[in-house]
Amino acid sequence: MPWKLSLRAKFLRAIVPYVLFAVVLAFSYVEFSARRSAEVRLTSKLDRMSEIQARVVADSLWNIANEQTKLILQALATDPDLVAAGVWDDTEQLIASVGDIERIGDFPHVRNTIISFDLNGNTLNIGRMVIALRDAQLAANTRSRMLVAIGLAVLLVGTIIATTLFAHRVTIGRPLEQLLASINASRKDGAYHPVAWNSRDEMGEVTAAFNEMQQKKQADEKSLRKARDELEARVEERTREVADANRKMTEAIESISEGFSLYDSDDRLVLCNSTYRKVYHSQNELEPGTPFKVILREAVNAGVIEDAIGIEDAWIAERIEKRRNASAPMIQRLRNGQWVQLSERRTDDGGIVAIYSDITRLKVATEAAEAANEAKSTFLATMSHEIRTPMNGIIGMCNLLQDTELSSEQVEFAQTIARSADDLLSVINDILDYSRVEAGKLELEEEPFSLRQCVEDALDLVSVQAASKDLELAYLLNTGTPATLIGDATRLRQVLINLLGNAVKFTERGEVTLWVASHFDDENRHCELEITVCDTGIGISDDKISRLFKSFSQVDGSTTRRYGGSGLGLAITRRLISLMGGSIEVESTLGRGSTFRISLNLPVGPDLREAALDDVRPELENKRVLIVDDNATNRRILTLQTSAWSMQPHAVETPKEALDLQDEGQVFDLGILDMHMPEMDGLDLANALRRGPTATMPLILLSSLGRMASEDDDRREAAGFAAILSKPIKPSPLLNAMVEVFCDQPTRVRPDRDADKSKFDRGLAQRYPLRILLVDDHPTNQRLAQMVLSRLGDLLP
Structure with missing residues (x-):
């Protein structure tokens, strides 16, 4: 046990060194001052003595009275402080001396004074005098003072220590002893023992706080004993409740038809019901604390699990890996023919809860x-x-x-x-x-195809129906979209036809537009497509959008009665988009129209650019184009397309605005006119433009397919259009027509006037004399094929 210092000893150890240091410092200063004063007095005495004796010796030395000089020096020897003295003439011959003249230079207090003689007003140096004094008296005085100082220091230090110990005893020692006695007494009997110390200082405050703490401790212990008694009673009650709850939980778990098990974070069994034990084991094989891997291995070795027979180790490894994820349900087949669905979920503490459901009937x-x-x-x-x-x-x-x-x-x-x-x-x-x-028998092809051609083919199939309802049909393919993609063009075309067909079917007036936006990832050689089909049709209410993609379902019964259809189109569309790895979304407002948005990510084919459309055409560069169309979408598409070809488009909504530009003297290189506009059709506008400064401006007429009346032929001829194009506007024929206009080539684009001609080429047999083998097991198809071949010029099978 280490040596223990009392508080009094620690107090003295802290104070005494400082007291001693202060006393030594004070007496050292006093001694230094006294010694310094004595040395000053001795030096002053040496200066006076040297000066006086040099004048006294001067006459004797001048008169060569050496005996007299010796007597003077002997008289000096009576001074107790004198150590040695000597007189030398100007030839440095010693005349007289007293004391230890040989060591006169070794003493600290020495004066070498020149002896001068005044001869008729002239001062002559006739020798020198050396006097050395000693500090013997100074040392004796110092020793006396040191003895006195030591005595006084001992007395002072002793007084301070005694006073300090007394003060410590009175102010600190006694109250501390009482505090310690109170603490020891409390330890012994556990009772409250107050300390009777009422001084008005820190110790008084400490003892008062100690007394208050003891009172509070006594009260707290009383409360704690009461709380402990109540807690023990509550614990007993809760223990009974927990036991009852465990019993009820066990009964509940046992009563459920599914197998139930709970494993801890170390994958050891906590509890399970008898159904779970019956699934894999006998009643007594599963004990809490058994690792799951051991349970699984025993079940597999016993041949309980049909799926694991023959591949036990691999099956167990796969089962353990799936258990770590504990996500999707698993289905297992048992040897007795039973099918079990296993659902496992992680608990918050890392354990696993498993439910084993018998799905044999469900499986069948x-x-x-x-x-x-x-x-x-x-x-x-x-x-x-x-x-x-x-x-x-x-x-x-x-x-x-x-x-x-x-x-x-x-x-x-x-x-x-x-x-x-x-x-x-x-x-x-x-x-x-x-x-x-x-x-699950629908397989998609992976072949390069032209996205633009796919879109235009879909538009062609619905353009006649759109024209019959006076609907504007338009599309725009963003610049920068790769020319070829890899995928199933037929199925993508089917998706577009379904969406466009529905848009046209459910739209009575306005427009149907198709927009294609793209983002090309050059690193991965993939293109993200966003295909949007918008219409201004009847729209769909929010509460019925969820039924839109269900099979054999339409928004309501009146839709089927009014518009027809099987209710399969959008269901098939969503399935096809899903097979392509994409998604489809719909936004709709009742009475205002719908927007269907398709997102696809397809590989890019070998051709990134459409050279015929993307290359800069110098013959079109900076040409000013006047666009007149009452449809904002068409104006926007034409503006974007012509701007992409480095042309300068100016789009207006009405023929009046176009004529106002003519009256203002604006000059254009080309005019693109819509045929059907409210105030004035394209033919009348062309005639009006021909009567002004723009009479020679080439004009291109845009008309919906099937809306060109035969009685307008003469008017079209009179207007002198350079080209007549059908809507929806396609970049290729539009570019072709404009190039022909500005290169002075005859246009090749004309409206389709062959609708009344025969669909069969009767000269085909003469051009291709073929022998045809026809194989068909149906008589109707055989007869039909024979009649079609006969219409092609007697090509008989």
Whole structure:
């Protein structure tokens, strides 16, 4: 045990060194001052003595009275402080001396004084006198003072220590002793022992705080004992409740039909019910604390799990890995023919809760449903094929019928039959595609294709229907979109036809537009596409959008009655987009129209640019173009497209604005006019422009397909259009027409006036004399093929 110093000793150890230091410092200063004063007095005495004796000795030395000089020095020797003295003449011959003249230079107090003699007013140096004094008396005085100082220091230090100890005893020692006695007494009997010390200082405050602390401690201990008693009672009650809850929980777990197990964070069994034990083990094999891996290994070794037989180690490794993730449910087949669905979830503390559900009946029912669905898909595919065979005959014979001489009423009947057959064939195709998707037999191709061609083909198929309803049909493909992509062009075209067809079907007035935005990732050689189809149709309310992509479902029954359809188009569209790895979204406002947005990420094909459209054409550069169209979308598309070709477009909404520009003297190199505008059609506007300064300006007319009346032929000829293009506006024919205009080449773009001609090329047999082998098991198809070949110039099979 280390030596323990008392508080009094520590107090003295802290104070005494400082007291001693202060006393030594004070007496040292006094001694230094006294010694300094004594040395000053001795030096002053030496100076006076040397000066006086030099004058006294001068006459004797001048008169060569050496005896007298010796007597003078002997008289000096009576001074107790004198050590030695000597007189030398001007030849440095010693005349007289007293004391230890040989060591006179070794003493500290020495004066060498020149002896001068005054001869007739002239001062002559006739010798020198050396006097040395000693400090013997000074040393004796110093020793006496040191003895006195030591005595006084001892007395002073002793007084201070005694006073300090007394003060410590009175102010600190006694109250501390009382505090210690109180603490020891409290330790012994645990009772309250107050300290009776009422001084008005810090110790008084300490003792008062100690007394208060003891009182509070006594009260706290009393409260603590009471709280402890209450806590013990509550713990006993809660223990009973926990035991009751555990019993109820165990009964509840045991009562559920599913197997239940709980494992801790170390994957050791905490609890499970009998159903879980029955799934893999006997009643007594599973004990809390058993690792899951051991339980799994025993079950596999026992051959309980059918799926693991023959691949035990690999199956266990895969099962453990899936358990670490504990996400999607797993299905296991047991040896007894039972199917079990296992759902595992992590708890907050890292454990695992597992539910084992017997899904044998569900599995059997699911397999039966899948078999029924497969049978349904097979039936639909078979029936679709069987229906398409006679439909093929109907459509083919209808086309042959329209190629014969018919009255106007018969032509209308034949056209009605053809449209009805096309609609029926579209429904059949939807059913066939849906059955393929449901059966998982629809596979996508991966071939390079032109996105622009795919979009334009889809637009061509709906353009006639859009024109029949006086709808504006427009599209824009963003500049920079790769020319070729890799994917299934047929299915993408089908998606676009479905969306555009629906947009045209459900829009009575306004416009249908298709926008293609793209972002090309040069590093990964992929292109992100965003295809948007917008219409100004009837729209869809928010509460019915969720039904939009469901099979055999439309927004409401009135939609089917008014517009027709099978309700499969959008369902198939979403499935196809999903197969392509994309997504489809819809935004709609009831009464204002809908917007469908498709997002796709497709690989890029070998051609990134469309040279014919993307290259700068010097013949078009800086040409001023006047665009007149009452549709804002068409104006925007034409403006963007011509700007991309380095032209300078100026777009106006009405013919009046165009004529105002003419009156202002504005000159344009080319005019692009819309045929159908509210105030004045394109033909009248062309004639008006021909009467002004722009009479020689080349004009291009834009008209919806099928809306060019034959009675307007003369007016078109009179207007002298350089080209007539059909809507939707396509970049290729527009660029072709403008190049021909500015290169003075005859235009090759003219409206389609061949609708009344025969659909069959009767000279084909003469140009290609072929022998054709026709193989078809259906008589109608055989007859149809023979008749079509005969119309092509007697090409007989």
